[in-house]
Amino acid sequence: MRQTNQTQVTEFLLLGLSDDQHTQQLLFILFLGVYLVTVLGNLLLIFLVQVDSQPHTPMYFFLWSLSLTDLCFSTNIVPQARALLSRKKVISFTHCAAQLLLFLIFGCTQRAHLAVMSYDQYVAICNTLHYPSIMTWRVCVQLAVGSWTSGILVSVVDNTFTLRLPYRGSNNIAHFFCEAPALLILASTDTRTSEMAIFFTGIVILLLLVSLILVSYGHIIVTVVRMKSAAGRLKAFSTCGSHLMGAIFSYGSSIVTYMTPKAFKEQEKLVSVFYAVVTPMLNPFIYSLRNKDVKGTL
Structure with missing residues (x-):
């Protein structure tokens, strides 16, 4: 497990969220329960869209694609984290x-x-x-492909910009999965260029999409206020x-982590739990239970 300063690291030791055995057992049960709910919820939504011929609308198409993404996103992280x-x-x-x-890929x-x-x-x-x-x-497919x-x-x-760096020192990742900010701390060279690249992509993808969301819901609020009913x-x-x-x-949890990669500490690990484990479980409920068509199909 120990690496010399001249040897490239070939494996990492994930320290997880806690050193306490009882806490680890509690986390194991919690992660297992959350993952099962995530899988069942997203598979159920995918199944409903596939088997019912009525709800083939853009909204259902995006729900299907979001559920597929959430399922892949959670499966990439949680099973490994539980082990x-x-x-x-x-x-x-x-x-x-x-x-x-x-x-x-799945997160973005x-x-x-x-x-x-x-x-x-x-x-x-509106x-x-x-x-x-x-x-x-055609527009729906283009938006999904985009x-x-x-x-x-x-x-x-x-x-x-993360994996090109040399890792020849410590191989202890203070996290429960491999994430760029946690890896940059272990690099045995100057990481400012990589941090700036991650920060720039964060501005482009996160803030641009957040702006689209805020503008869209801003127009929606104005339209709703003018409703007579x-x-x-x-x-x-x-x-x-x-x-x-939702x-x-x-977005808030992602911005906290990826817009300040150098300050990756205990609080960032807890934030990562939320957007890597909890959010994929919540999305099917947030975006479907409020919809009468989804409930009717169910």
């Missing part, structure tokens, strides 16, 4: 690189999907009459409010 928390804590450099690559794609879904809601509420002509299937493309591009950039306003605010809170939690 590390309970027994084996060693992860090879190759496995670590693959986990980081997939984590960024997930957040891009949330921005796309906010735009879909904006068109549905341009109801023109919705069918604006949100065509979401996945953005995730791949961000992943390639962040991985290139009090029941319609309450329903719209209830639905959009839950969606907006997006804020998801």
Whole structure:
């Protein structure tokens, strides 16, 4: 496990979230329960969209794609984390690189999907009459492909600037999975260039998508306020409010970690638990339980 200063690290030791055995057992049970709910919830939503011929609309298409992304995102992190928390804590450099690559692809794609879904809601509420002509299937596919493309591009950039660094010193990662800010601390060279690259991609992808979400929901709020029906306003605010809170939690936790990579400490690990473990479980409930069509299909 110990590496000399002249030898490239070939494996890492994930320290996890706690050194206490009882805490590790509690985390094992918690992670297992959250992961099972995540898998069941997202698979159920995917199944409902696939088997029912009625809900083939842009909203359902984006829900299906978001659920698929959440399922892959959680599966890339949680099973490995549960194993590390309970027994084996060693992860090879190759496995670590693959986990980081997939984590960024699915994570960035997930957040891009949330921005796309906010735009879909904006068109549905603010341009109801023109919705069918604006949100065509071609546009929906292009938006979905754009979401996945953005995730791949961000992943390639962040991985290139993280994994190109030499790791010849300590191999103890103070985290429960391989994440760029936690790895940069272990690099045996100056990491300012890599930090700036990650910071820049964070500005481009995170802040740009957050701006799209805020602008979309800003227009939605203005439109809803002008509604004459009090029941319609309450329903719209209830639905959009839950969606907006889900997006804020998801983006806020990512911004805290990736816009300040050098300050990766205990609080950042707890934030990572939220967006890497909890958010994929919450998304199916946030974006489906408020929808009467989804409940009717169920």
